[in-house]
Amino acid sequence: MTIADVRPKPAVPAPNDLESFWLPFTPNRAFKRAPRLIVRAKDMHYYTPDGRAVLDGTAGLWCTNAGHNRDPIVAAIQRQAEELDYAPAFQFAHPKSFELASRIAALAPGDLDRVFFCNSGSEAVDTALKIALAYHNVRGEGSRTRLIGRERGYHGVGFGGISVGGIVANRKLFGTLLAGVDHLPATYNREQQAFTKGEPDWGGHLADELERIVALHDASTIAAVIVEPMAGSTGVLPPPKGYLQKLRAICDRHGIVLIFDEVITGFGRLGYAFAAERYGVIPDLITFAKGVTSGAVPMAGVIARDGIYAAFMRGPEHVVELFHGYTYSAHPLACAAGLATLDLYRDEKLFERAHALEPKWADAAMSLKGLPGVLDIRTVGITAGIDLAPRAGASGLRGYETMERAFHHENLMVRIAGDTIELMPPLIVSEQQIGEIFDKVGRVIRAVG
Numbered sequence: 001m002t003i004a005d006v007r008p009k010p011a012v013p014a015p016n017d018l019e020s021f022w023l024p025f026t027p028n029r030a031f032k033r034a035p036r037l038i039v040r041a042k043d044m045h046y047y048t049p050d051g052r053a054v055l056d057g058t059a060g061l062w063c064t065n066a067g068h069n070r071d072p073i074v075a076a077i078q079r080q081a082e083e084l085d086y087a088p089a090f091q092f093a094h095p096k097s098f099e100l101a102s103r104i105a106a107l108a109p110g111d112l113d114r115v116f117f118c119n120s121g122s123e124a125v126d127t128a129l130k131i132a133l134a135y136h137n138v139r140g141e142g143s144r145t146r147l148i149g150r151e152r153g154y155h156g157v158g159f160g161g162i163s164v165g166g167i168v169a170n171r172k173l174f175g176t177l178l179a180g181v182d183h184l185p186a187t188y189n190r191e192q193q194a195f196t197k198g199e200p201d202w203g204g205h206l207a208d209e210l211e212r213i214v215a216l217h218d219a220s221t222i223a224a225v226i227v228e229p230m231a232g233s234t235g236v237l238p239p240p241k242g243y244l245q246k247l248r249a250i251c252d253r254h255g256i257v258l259i260f261d262e263v264i265t266g267f268g269r270l271g272y273a274f275a276a277e278r279y280g281v282i283p284d285l286i287t288f289a290k291g292v293t294s295g296a297v298p299m300a301g302v303i304a305r306d307g308i309y310a311a312f313m314r315g316p317e318h319v320v321e322l323f324h325g326y327t328y329s330a331h332p333l334a335c336a337a338g339l340a341t342l343d344l345y346r347d348e349k350l351f352e353r354a355h356a357l358e359p360k361w362a363d364a365a366m367s368l369k370g371l372p373g374v375l376d377i378r379t380v381g382i383t384a385g386i387d388l389a390p391r392a393g394a395s396g397l398r399g400y401e402t403m404e405r406a407f408h409h410e411n412l413m414v415r416i417a418g419d420t421i422e423l424m425p426p427l428i429v430s431e432q433q434i435g436e437i438f439d440k441v442g443r444v445i446r447a448v449g
């Protein structure tokens with residue numbers, strides 16, 4: 001049998017044929033048997049083809065922090081599409097790209113002032129890793145080539161990101177990955193940390209593992225350390241108290257570039273513009289994506305400290321300083337969406353709102369403690385991770401059933417990471433909707449059993 005035998009092509013493709021689309025990070029056969037389709041959205045809700053309103057417990061995919069289809073963002077995209085559809089960012093530029101970069105730099109702490117644009121979190125991660133390597137090179141420290149990530153880390157799906165990432169399923173099918181990568185241990189320990197609101201007391205000492213790695217390889221070979229300030233995709237793991245501060249101190253001691261991957265923690269998720277501000281730690285590079293446009297147009301980027309940018313600004317002025325970039329870096333539609341989104345965050349004080357709501361959010365999440373199969377609940381900012389006991393011999397099945405039941409029976413979108421339920425609604429969520437989210441999740445957990 002050849003591949004062509006499997007599925008004869010129809011003369012005219014059926015508009016409702018589900019077969020051609022190979023869905024990302026989705027069990028395709030199960031999905032196509034019982035699809036979860038969404039046709040429209042507004043504010044806190046998605047709508048299905050049959051008109052059901054589904055409460056968005058996940059800000060889409062950690063991105064629609066301002067809520068869905070907000071009028072100012074939609075209008076800004078429409079206006080931009082009429083005015084300038086595309087302009088190259090190599091050797092040319094359009095004004096909104098500078099305006100957005102300045103606005104993002106103003107939100108970032110300290111001297112994180114230089115913004116390099118890309119289109120996805122994965123690209124932002126690869127960009128940050130490349131900037132770190134090149135930075136050492138241009139300063140004459142080209143022996144610094146090693147990259148240090150962390151177990152259970154998620155940094156997207158580029159080869160750089162999966163190499164420094166620590167989620168086994170995302171790595172094991174893809175060969176040897178980048179050479180010269182090492183990993184810090186994950187910061188999670190259920191015995192020590194279960195049912196903690198915010199940053200756990202236990203675990204700050206795990207940052208000392210970086211000293212062990214430096215001792216093993218020698219600082220002169222290490223370029224960068226990359227961590228998510230709060231590990232999101234692995235199930236919401238807030239950083240232990242003092243952990244990030246220790247990483248910063250060790251990196252300073254050894255001249256290592258510290259990268260915070262803020263693709264999901266940026267733009268208000270933890271009650272601040274960036275997690276770096278919440279934790280009072282200034283990394284050398286921050287990656288961002290998702291919330292910068294509230295998910296409305298793909299956009300991402302890297303924010304660099306002044307000293308890093310300055311290190312590249314040398315040599316003849318007609319020569320490109322960093323041989324890196326994307327056709328759609330600083331795309332006009334994305335810049336317009338980004339500016340309108342930042343206006344909304346400012347005008348509606350959405351980061352402050354997230355900060356103020358955090359205690360209520362955490363209490364509501366913890367109300368599920370004691371339900372059958374709930375092993376742990378973690379919260380930080382407007383995020384929650386709820387670990388469910390895996391079914392014997394079928395890891396991830398209970399989580400999958402939970403997600404399906406929430407969507408079809410409770411009109412709620414939740415995200416799952418294996419048997420962990422993840423919740424992170426848009427930051428416009430009301431107190432009443434917070435109650436609704438956890439009531440629904442509680443009913444689903446009981447029903448799935």
Ligand SMILES: Cc1ncc(COP(=O)(O)O)c(C=O)c1O
Pocket residue numbers: 062119120121122123125154155156157228232233261262263264289
């Ligand atoms: C911390 C982190 N980095 C990178 C990424 C990758 O982003 P993208 O899917 O836009 O490539 C994600 C996505 O969730 C993320 O959570």
